[in-house]
Amino acid sequence: MIGVARMSRCLSVAMQIVVVTIIAGCTSSIGNGFRVESLLGERTDVVPFGWRSRGVEWAIVFTDTLHAHTAPRCGGVALVDAFNKDRATLLQYFSAERYSGKRVRFSGYVKTHRVSQQAGLWMQVDSATRDAVEYDEMEGREIRGTTDWARYDVVLDVPPDASVITIGIFLEGGGQVWLDTCAFDVVDGSVATTGEFSPGRPPRYVTPRRLDGEPVNPSFDEEPLFDDER
Numbered sequence: 757m758i759g760v761a762r763m764s765r766c767l768s769v770a771m772q773i774v775v776v777t778i779i780a781g782c783t784s785s786i787g788n789g790f791r792v793e794s795l796l797g798e799r800t801d802v803v804p805f806g807w808r809s810r811g812v813e814w815a816i817v818f819t820d821t822l823h824a825h826t827a828p829r830c831g832g833v834a835l836v837d838a839f840n841k842d843r844a845t846l847l848q849y850f851s852a853e854r855y856s857g858k859r860v861r862f863s864g865y866v867k868t869h870r871v872s873q874q875a876g877l878w879m880q881v882d883s884a885t886r887d888a889v890e891y892d893e894m895e896g897r898e899i900r901g902t903t904d905w906a907r908y909d910v911v912l913d914v915p916p917d918a919s920v921i922t923i924g925i926f927l928e929g930g931g932q933v934w935l936d937t938c939a940f941d942v943v944d945g946s947v948a949t950t951g952e953f954s955p956g957r958p959p960r961y962v963t964p965r966r967l968d969g970e971p972v973n974p975s976f977d978e979e980p981l982f983d984d985e986r
Contacts, residue, residue, distance in 0.1 A: 790836055790838065790870050790872065790930030790931050791836055791837065794836070794869075795816070795834055795836070796869055797818070797820035797821075797822045797823045797832075798821045799816075799818040799819070799820050800818060800819045800980060801816055802818070803817050803980065804817075804819050804831035804973065804976050804978075804980050805973050805978040805980050806848055806971075806978065807846055807848050808846075808848060809833065809844065809845065809846055809847070810844070810845045811833075811842075811843050811845050811926075812835070812844055815834070816833065816834040816835070817831075817832075817833050817844070817846060818832055819980050820934060823934055824936055825865040825934075825936035828977065829977070830934050830935060830936035830937075831846055831934070831935050831976050832846065832933055833845070833846045833925070833933055834931065835929065835930050837930070838872070838929055838930040840872065840928070840929045842929065842930075843927070843928045844926070844927050845878070845925065845926040845927070846935060847878075847924030847925075848971060849920050849923075849967065850920070850968045850969060850970055850971060851919070851920065851968065852881060852882075852918035852919055852920055852921045853919075855914045855918070855921065855942065856915075856916050857914065858913075858914055858942045859911065859912070859942065859945065860911070860912060860913075860914055860940065860942055861910070861911045861941055861942075861943045861947060862877060862879045862910050862911075862923045862938070862939075862940050863877075863907060863908065863909045863910075863939045863940075863941075864877055864907070864935050864936065864937065865906065865907050865908075865935070865936050865938075866899060866906060866908055866934065867903065867905045867906075867933070867936075868901065868902060868931060868932070868934075869931060869932040869933075870901070870902055870932065871899065871900050871901060871927065871929065871930075871931035871932075871933060872900075872930045872931055873900070873928040873929025873930075873931075874898035874899065874900055874928050875898065875899045875900070875925065875926060875927045875928065875931070875933040876893055876894035876898050877894055877908050877909070877923075877924070877925055877935075878891075878892060878893035878894065878910065878924055878925070878926050879891070879910045879912055879922065879923050880921070881912055881914055881915065881918050881920070881921055881922075882919060882920045882922070884917065884919045885917070886917075889917075890912040890913060890914070890951055892911075892912055892951035893910075894910060894950070897950075910950050910951070911943065911948065912949055912950070920967065923938075923971065935976075936976055937975055938971070938975065939974060940970065940974060
């Protein structure tokens with residue numbers, strides 16, 4: 757009987773260890789406890805004019821008039837109750853025709869609040885036959901935690917066969933990120949490229965048949981359009 761009781765206690769302890777391990781594993785995959793009440797700003801939860809959103813469908817994409825780097829507003833994205841691998845982006849794409857064979861720089865001011873995993877600018881160049889011939893998402897320079905407004909750059913070469921350029925900001929894991937005062941310009945060879953392309957990693961986005969020739973509303977000055985105005 758003593759042996760049976762001892763075995764029962766050992767099994768009970770083992771089960772407790774398994775349960776604790778499972779809970780710890782689940783907890784480690786959850787973001788930093790970022791909840792709706794953690795959100796900051798005077799937000800209008802609508803995609804900024806000229807921009808699009810991609811990623812998990814419950815991401816909060818917004819314009820904000822309180823935390824803008826330059827008046828009157830900025831754009832941003834937030835993930836609440838997020839797992840560490842959840843990802844959302846604020847982006848736009850345009851024709852690469854006028855930038856063919858040139859080196860280009862996408863810059864913007866970014867502010868973050870309690871980003872549990874990472875955030876950053878990103879740029880992708882696609883051709884008619886190849887996805888992501890050039891790509892950079894600030895790998896090795898990711899933004900984490902809470903940071904004040906600061907300027908960041910990504911620089912890529914646009915191949916002669918490029919057809920589409922995509923720019924934006926991404927957020928992975930829980931938190932909130934703002935983007936403002938963006939610029940897109942051609943630079944010379946003295947400006948080093950920042951891309952470290954990993955084959956197969958960049959996402960594939962379906963682009964419309966008609967593309968603008970340059971970025972739209974990079975400074976977020978235009979008022980957002982609500983669904984009944986589109």
